[in-house]
Each structure stands twice: as structure tokens, then as C-alpha cells.
Amino acid sequence: MAVRSIEDARDRDLVRRVGNGDEQAFRALFRRYGPVAKGVALRLVRQAFMAEEIVQEAFLALWRDPSAYREELGTVRGWLLSTVHHRAVDMVRREEAQRRRAGEPQREALEDIAQAVVDEVHLQDTRSRVREAMGELPEAQRQIIELMYFGGKSQSAIAAELDLPLGTVKSRTLLAMRRLRTKLVDEV
Amino acid sequence: MAERPHDELEELIVADVLDGLDPADAERLQRLLAEHGPECLRCRALQSDYRDVAGTLALVVDPVPMSEGAEDALMRAATRRARGEPEPTVSTRGRGARRWVAVAAVAAAIAVLAGAIGYRLAPKPAGFRTITLQGTAQGQLVLVYQPGQTRGNLFGTGLADPGAGKVYELWYRPSPDANMVPAGVFTPSEGAVQGAPVTVGKDFDLVAVTVEPGPDGSPQPTSQPILSAPA
Numbered sequence: 001m002a003v004r005s006i007e008d009a010r011d012r013d014l015v016r017r018v019g020n021g022d023e024q025a026f027r028a029l030f031r032r033y034g035p036v037a038k039g040v041a042l043r044l045v046r047q048a049f050m051a052e053e054i055v056q057e058a059f060l061a062l063w064r065d066p067s068a069y070r071e072e073l074g075t076v077r078g079w080l081l082s083t084v085h086h087r088a089v090d091m092v093r094r095e096e097a098q099r100r101r102a103g104e105p106q107r108e109a110l111e112d113i114a115q116a117v118v119d120e121v122h123l124q125d126t127r128s129r130v131r132e133a134m135g136e137l138p139e140a141q142r143q144i145i146e147l148m149y150f151g152g153k154s155q156s157a158i159a160a161e162l163d164l165p166l167g168t169v170k171s172r173t174l175l176a177m178r179r180l181r182t183k184l185v186d187e188v
Numbered sequence: 189m190a191e192r193p194h195d196e197l198e199e200l201i202v203a204d205v206l207d208g209l210d211p212a213d214a215e216r217l218q219r220l221l222a223e224h225g226p227e228c229l230r231c232r233a234l235q236s237d238y239r240d241v242a243g244t245l246a247l248v249v250d251p252v253p254m255s256e257g258a259e260d261a262l263m264r265a266a267t268r269r270a271r272g273e274p275e276p277t278v279s280t281r282g283r284g285a286r287r288w289v290a291v292a293a294v295a296a297a298i299a300v301l302a303g304a305i306g307y308r309l310a311p312k313p314a315g316f317r318t319i320t321l322q323g324t325a326q327g328q329l330v331l332v333y334q335p336g337q338t339r340g341n342l343f344g345t346g347l348a349d350p351g352a353g354k355v356y357e358l359w360y361r362p363s364p365d366a367n368m369v370p371a372g373v374f375t376p377s378e379g380a381v382q383g384a385p386v387t388v389g390k391d392f393d394l395v396a397v398t399v400e401p402g403p404d405g406s407p408q409p410t411s412q413p414i415l416s417a418p419a
Contacts (some may be wrong), residue, residue, distance in 0.1 A: 023266075030259055036247060048255075048385055049339075081243040123247065148206045184244050
């Protein structure tokens with residue numbers, strides 16, 4: 001599968017070196033993507049120490065089994081951040097299920113987002129492009145993406161929340177992701 | 189042989205990479221992928237491309253620095269096996285953190301109750317200290333922390349809503365001649381604050397709360413403290 005960018009090539013080399021037990025390569029990956037991953041996890045779980053735990057466990061899983069990443073899964077960045085996102089969503093849904101079973105009211109989210117400085121020009125540039133791409137989505141599609149990816153909600157939960165047919169949620173998800181794919185994957 | 193259609197697969201894959209698939213659709217996705225087989229290049233391209241899109245979406249959120257020592261803790265956990273040591277998961281530390289919050293909640297509950305009825309109750313859990321903030325604001329707010337540590341949690345009851353577009357912000361003063369340092373923002377839920385995490389200094393002589401513009405507060409107080417207490 002074609003390497004999408006120089007950054008991806010470097011990341012793949014780092015993962016390969018992690019497979020050989022290279023601690024410096026592992027640290028390099030953690031420094032590069034740890035803060036980004038923590039930001040994503042924090043957006044979902046709303047507790048800094050839980051977000052950090054999720055990130056650390058994801059990286060620990062990579063250290064223990066670097067072969068879990070395969071090139072056909074896409075870029076290292078995409079795979080790593082998707083792994084963290086998946087773990088964060090799992091945790092949020094487990095806690096919600098536990099609260100429902102215990103009959104507890106929903107906790108209001110407590111924000112604990114710290115201001116961070118991005119010193120990677122490439123990540124800054126990509127961040128601007130992603131935000132621009134999200135901003136260009138029709139509001140109805142952007143709302144679906146935000147609820148699903150940043151809110152950790154399933155399609156049926158979104159359909160219920162927005163009082164929309166499930167099919168509408170599915171089609172808007174697809175349309176939004178097609179637009180984003182055209183904008184981001186082809187250009188990054 | 190004609191290529192199998194991928195429309196339904198694509199619809200399922202985009203939701204899958206966003207972690208938005210319902211269980212029945214997740215099963216459907218696995219069945220379809222199995223039908224297409226692991227050598228289906230179109231399936232692999234769809235999954236790869238959309239996973240990259242999802243990963244790139246993560247960049248919309250601002251990065252958040254890992255806590256001090258996180259990298260070294262990760263390396264210690266990662267290299268335990270090489271050193272022949274048993275492997276606790278990082279989640280052990282996480283479970284410890286959750287127990288810490290639970291213990292801190294007990295300590296805070298004791299402090300709040302003590303404040304409400306005017307008694308000093310039994311000693312708090314070992315290593316924890318509580319500071320009950322008081323002032324012009326209604327309600328009670330307690331900071332629970334461990335001396336020498338930067339992690340703290342706030343617990344409170346009966347607090348008023350700070351107002352539209354506003355948040356409460358906790359500050360600490362490292363020394364009498366120092367400026368106030370931001371420790372974190374919080375918003376009560378139905379008057380209650382349940383373990384809002386804050387970051388205090390290892391040493392401080394004063395904590396205070398002000399009302400600041402939301403959602404992130406201010407780098408320096410822009411209003412008079414409504415709650416405060418010496419450390």
C-alpha cells in the first residue's frame with residue numbers, strides 16, 4: 001500500500017523499530033501522538049487522568065504487539081488515534097451503562113482541557129485543514145460527525161436524540177465521510 | 189468475476205471507524221467483510237482510507253500535554269517484561285486514581301459535614317488534606333489534595349450557577365508574594381461539584397475561586413474572589 005506522506009513513512013519506520021524493542025522509537029511515537037491522543041480521549045471521557053490512562057494503555061498495547069499495526073490498516077497516525085478513540089468510547093459507554101443500571105442520573109461533564117502548544121508544523125497544518133474541512137460540511141452532516149466521533153454516540157442513539165430516522169443518520173454519516181475523505185485523505 | 193458491490197459496506201465502514209456502529213450493524217459488517225474475503229482490495233482501501241479520515245478528525249481537538257512523568261511511567265510498564273518483572277497494566281494506576289477520587293470524596297464529605305454542623309470530625313484518610321473555601325458565594329466547596337502532590341479534586345454542594353458563559357476558576361498562590369496561578373475551571377451540576385480535577389502547586393499558601401469567562405477561564409483573575417481559604 002502506498003505511503004501517504006513522509007510523516008507516515010517515518011511513523012512506519014518507528015513502529016518497525018518498536019517491533020525490534022527500540023525504546024527511543026517508542027518514546028518518539030509517544031511524544032508525537034500522546035498529546036493529540038489525550039486531547040481526543042479527554043473530549044470523550046472528560047477526566048484528565050482517565051484520558052491519560054487510555055492513551056497509555058493504547059501505547060502499551062502497541063509496545064507489546066507492534067504487529068497489531070499493519071500497513072493495510074492505513075497510516076500509523078490514523079490507526080493509533082482510532083485505537084485511542086475506540087477505547088475512550090468503550091469506557092464512556094461502559095460507565096453510562098453502569099449508571100443506568102444503578103439508576104444514577106447522568107453526570108454532567110466536567111471540563112479539564114488544558115491549553116497546549118503544538119510544536120509540530122505538520123500537525124498544525126493538518127489541524128487547520130481538518131478544521132476547515134469540518135467547517136465546510138453541511139451543518140446536518142457535521143452535527144452527526146460531532147455526535148458520533150466527539151460525543152461517542154452510536155447511530156441509533158443519535159437518531160433517537162435528533163428524532164431522525166436511522167437511515168437518515170446513516171446516509172448523512174456516509175455523505176460527510178465521503179466529503180472528508182476527498183478533502184483529507186487525498187490531500188494530506 | 190464481477191466485483192461485489194461495496195455500497196452497503198462503505199456505509200457500515202464509515203460508521204465503524206467513527207465507533208458509531210450499533211451491535212447488529214457491527215455483526216453485519218463482519219459478515220460482509222468475510223464474504224468479500226481478506227484479499228478484497230476495495231474493502232481494504234475503504235477501511236484504510238476511512239480509518240485515516242477518522243484519525244485525522246482527532247486533530248480537530250487541541251492536544252493536551254501528558255502529565256509529568258507519564259512517559260517514564262509508560263516506559264517502566266513497557267519494559268517490565270524484559271526485566272523479568274510481572275506486568276501490572278497501566279490501568280492499575282488508573283484504578284488507583286479512581287480509588288483516590290473515591291477516598292478524596294470521603295475526605296471531602298467529612299469536611300463538608302464538619303463545616304455544616306460545626307464539628308471537627310474524625311481524622312481524614314491518611315495523606316489527604318482538605319481545605320474548605322468560604323466567602324460571599326452560597327454553598328460549600330472543599331479542596332482535597334495531598335501535600336507535595338499537584339493533583340487535587342473539588343467537592344461541593346449548594347453552589348449557584350456561575351452564569352451564562354461563565355465558569356468558576358480555582359487559583360492557588362505559591363507564596364505570599366507570588367501571583368495567583370490557575371488551577372482549573374469547574375461548573376456545578378445542580379449545585380454539586382463531584383471530584384472536579386484541579387492542578388495545584390506542590391506548595392501554596394492560599395486558594396481562591398473567582399467567576400471567569402467560560403469555557404476555559406482566564407490566565408489571571410478578572411474578578412474578586414468569591415471563595416477563598418488559607419492552606
